[in-house]
Amino acid sequence: MSEDSRCCGIGTCIINEEGQCWCGQRWDGEKMCFPRAIRVAVVGAGIAGLSCATRLQAQGLQVEVFEKSRGASGRMSTRQSEEASADHGAQYFTARDPLFMKAVSAWMQADVAAVWQPQLKVYEASQWRDSHAQEKRYVGKPAMNTPGKYLAQNVSAQYGQTIDKIAIKNRQWHLHSAESGDLEQAFDWLVLALPAPQALALLETSGEPLDTSTAQFKMKGCWTVMAEFTENLHLPFDAAFVNGEIISWMARNNSKPGRSGAESWTIHATPEWSQEWIELEKEEAAKRILGCAQKIGLVAQPAKISVHRWRYASGSLDPMPLFKLDEKLKWGLCGDWLNGGRVEGAWLSGHHLATEIQTLERALVKR
Numbered sequence: 001m002s003e004d005s006r007c008c009g010i011g012t013c014i015i016n017e018e019g020q021c022w023c024g025q026r027w028d029g030e031k032m033c034f035p036r037a038i039r040v041a042v043v044g045a046g047i048a049g050l051s052c053a054t055r056l057q058a059q060g061l062q063v064e065v066f067e068k069s070r071g072a073s074g075r076m077s078t079r080q081s082e083e084a085s086a087d088h089g090a091q092y093f094t095a096r097d098p099l100f101m102k103a104v105s106a107w108m109q110a111d112v113a114a115v116w117q118p119q120l121k122v123y124e125a126s127q128w129r130d131s132h133a134q135e136k137r138y139v140g141k142p143a144m145n146t147p148g149k150y151l152a153q154n155v156s157a158q159y160g161q162t163i164d165k166i167a168i169k170n171r172q173w174h175l176h177s178a179e180s181g182d183l184e185q186a187f188d189w190l191v192l193a194l195p196a197p198q199a200l201a202l203l204e205t206s207g208e209p210l211d212t213s214t215a216q217f218k219m220k221g222c223w224t225v226m227a228e229f230t231e232n233l234h235l236p237f238d239a240a241f242v243n244g245e246i247i248s249w250m251a252r253n254n255s256k257p258g259r260s261g262a263e264s265w266t267i268h269a270t271p272e273w274s275q276e277w278i279e280l281e282k283e284e285a286a287k288r289i290l291g292c293a294q295k296i297g298l299v300a301q302p303a304k305i306s307v308h309r310w311r312y313a314s315g316s317l318d319p320m321p322l323f324k325l326d327e328k329l330k331w332g333l334c335g336d337w338l339n340g341g342r343v344e345g346a347w348l349s350g351h352h353l354a355t356e357i358q359t360l361e362r363a364l365v366k367r
């Protein structure tokens with residue numbers, strides 16, 4: 001590892017007094033830079049896209065993020081009402097890889113993440129038991145989307161831009177968005193940090209013979225119901241894994257650190273049931289899910305109910321490629337579905353794709 005504090009992060013920097021590194025990058029007073037700005041478009045501001053974008057930027061590349069929603073964080077999401085908040089995508093995340101543990105520890109220091117210690121039960125075959133799982137569970141603080149927002153602060157991002165067409169001309173990527181038409185900037189690299197079906201649909205618009213085989217991968221949906229109460233329910237658990245029913249999980253949002261406001265519960269249907277019934281009307285899906293929750297003790301009456309249909313919630317390739325990259329045409333894919341289907345895998349996928357892009361660019365500069 002380079003001990004020079006100006007090191008770009010790859011760990012092999014040897015920088016002379018003029019700020020020139022052996023690899024061709026140079027110190028601009030703040031960070032190591034390539035002699036010519038290398039521009040990267042990252043489509044998708046979920047945790048994979050943000051991890052990729054922040055690392056690329058720290059390594060001296062010029063990054064622009066495009067996101068169709070109004071804010072960052074993707075499936076690490078929180079719905080806010082006047083009285084309460086509910087995490088309706090990812091419920092918590094674990095950290096096993098040292099790189100991700102370091103990132104989570106930085107988030108905790110910045111007070112945008114915290115350990116969640118719910119009273120956790122398991123429901124199976126009409127019986128309740130305590131869960132003895134010991135693993136540390138982390139959540140965004142005060143909402144699941146806070147770590148994403150924190151990362152997004154430091155990158156240039158355009159929200160409300162649904163990228164619906166990509167094209168490569170003279171070795172430069174050009175983007176078209178549903179909201180703004182042809183975008184002015186052109187990019188050396190294109191990163192799609194999207195769920196597989198959305199990445200595939202976008203890749204196909206290029207008209208190029210891109211290798212889209214990996215992105216053919218199908219993901220499963222998830223029906224989510226959020227129930228907001230005016231009074232505490234005093235149930236004997238904060239969260240529960242449910243086996244053998246149409247729902248798989250329920251959690252009391254206000255048991256998570258930093259949440260204030262009224263009691264609110266998030267209930268997830270299983271991936272299998274959700275996928276089978278993905279085209280149901282929202283009201284009907286909610287009725288069936290709440291019927292199941294009531295059977296096992298969560299009576300959502302009176303409660304304010306909202307419903308969310310995730311079309312692409314979960315699933316991961318096996319074996320896991322970590323990321324995909326086309327060195328010749330300079331495009332890459334990252335996201336949870338390439339690395340285990342969870343928050344940690346998504347973050348690592350973006351991080352490692354960024355490292356690979358920088359390594360390739362450094363090799364080009366050296367030639």
Ligand SMILES: Cc1cc2nc3c(=O)[nH]c(=O)nc-3n(C[C@H](O)[C@H](O)[C@H](O)COP(=O)(O)OP(=O)(O)OC[C@H]3O[C@@H](n4cnc5c(N)ncnc54)[C@H](O)[C@@H]3O)c2cc1C
Pocket residue numbers: 043044045046047048049066067068069072073074075076088089090091092093094161162163164193194195198202222224268310312313314334335336337341342343344346
């Ligand atoms: C219901 C549910 C429960 C979950 N529970 C857990 C859990 O408990 N623990 C855990 O670790 N993980 C959980 N996950 C998975 C976790 O949320 C994901 O692994 C992770 O958030 C994926 O991040 P990502 O960046 O790969 O993708 P995403 O978060 O999906 O990010 C993709 C982004 O791309 C944007 N986008 C899509 N198309 C376009 C376009 N054409 N143009 C511009 N932008 C576009 C989207 O708006 C989104 O912001 C859960 C997911 C769901 C849905």
